[in-house]
Amino acid sequence: MTENRHKSLGLSDRDVIEMYETMLLARKLDERMWLLNRSGKIPFVISCQGQEAAQVGAAFALDRKKDYVLPYYRDLGVVLAFGMTARDIMLSGFAKAEDPNSGGRQMPGHFGQKKNRIVTQSSPVTTQVPHAVGIALAGKMEKKDFVSFVTFGEGSSNQGDFHEGANFASVHKLPVIFMCENNQYAISVPIEEQLGNPRVSDRAIGYGMPGVTVDGNDPLAVYEVVKEAADRARRGEGPSLIEAVVYRFTPHSSDDDDRYRAPEEVKKAKEKDPIATFGQYLKELGLLDVQKEKEVNGHVMQIVNEATDYAENAPYAKPEDALRYVYGEE
Secondary structure, three states: OOOOHHHHOOOOHHHHHHHHHHHHHHHHHHHHHHHHHHOOOOOOOOOOOOOHHHHHHHHHOOOOOOOEEEOOOOOHHHHHHOOOOHHHHHHHHOOOOOOOOOOOOOOOOOOOEHHHOEOOOOOOOOOHHHHHHHHHHHHHHOOOOOOEEEEEEOOHHHOHHHHHHHHHHHHOOOOEEEEEEEOOEEOOEEHHHOOOOOOHHHHHHHHOOOEEEEEOOOHHHHHHHHHHHHHHHHOOOOOEEEEEEOOOOOOOOOOOOOOOOOHHHHHHHHOOOHHHHHHHHHHHOOOOOHHHHHHHHHHHHHHHHHHHHHHHHOOOOOHHHOOOOOOOOO
C-alpha cells in the first residue's frame, strides 16, 4: 500500500488534488502557447514543461496571502498558485492591453502582479535575486511577517547578483528563500561545463546558510524543504538555499534550436514526468481514478480554451499609450 506522504506533511487530500490541478493547468497552458507560437499568433514562449512539480510544491509551502515571490521566467506554476489566472497568462502571450504584467509591453514570462505580491522581473537573468533580498530587508526593518521567495536557474547561480544577494541576506539574517531550479542546461551549456561542483546547494556553506538538494520531480519533497526554510525564516534564523533538480522537456525558448541535446536524453527524462508520477501517487491512494482524471483534464482544458479565446479577441493597447509609465504625465 502506498504511504500517505502528504498527510504527514500536514497537507489535506484537497490540497494535493489542487496541487495536481495547478501543475496540469501550467502544462496545458504552456502546450497551448507553443501551438499559438508555431501558428504565428503569439511571439514567444519560454517553457515550464518538466518543472511544474518544483514550482507548485514550493508555492504551496508558502503563505500565499502575505509572502512575496520573485519568479524567474519559467515559473508558470508559481504564479498560477499565487493567484494569476490562465486569462492573465494568455493576455500576456498575445501582448494585449489588459495584460496585468505589463499592458503588453514586456515579453511573455515576465511576470508581475502587485495584488498577488508577484514582483516583476527584467530580461537579464538573476536581477530578481537582489530585489528579493531588498524586499526581505524592508520587511525586517518594518517588522512585517513575510518571507521573500526567489527562483532562478543553475546558470543564474553563476552570476554576481546571486552571490551578492546570498551574502547580504546571510549577513543580515533576512527571511529569504533562494530556490535554484536546476534543469541541467543554461540555454545550450550543459551543467558539467557550467559548474566545477555540480551541486548548487553546496554553495550555501560559503554564505553560512543551510543548503539542500531535492528531487524537483516530487512536489511533496519540494514542499517539505521549502516549508522548513519558510518556518526557519519566520523564526528570524535567516535565508536558505534550495536546489530542485529538474529537467526542461522543451527547447530553452521558442527561438531555440536544441539539437545540442540528444533526443534519447529528453525521452529518458520524460519517463519521470512529474505530472504522470504525481498522478500515479494520487491514484494509488484512491484520490484519482480514470473518471476523476478525465473530469480534471476536461475542466483544465475548458479554462485554457476560454482564456485563449478571450485573449485572442481582446484589444491591443493604443499606440499613444506606448510611453505610459515611462515618462511623467501632467
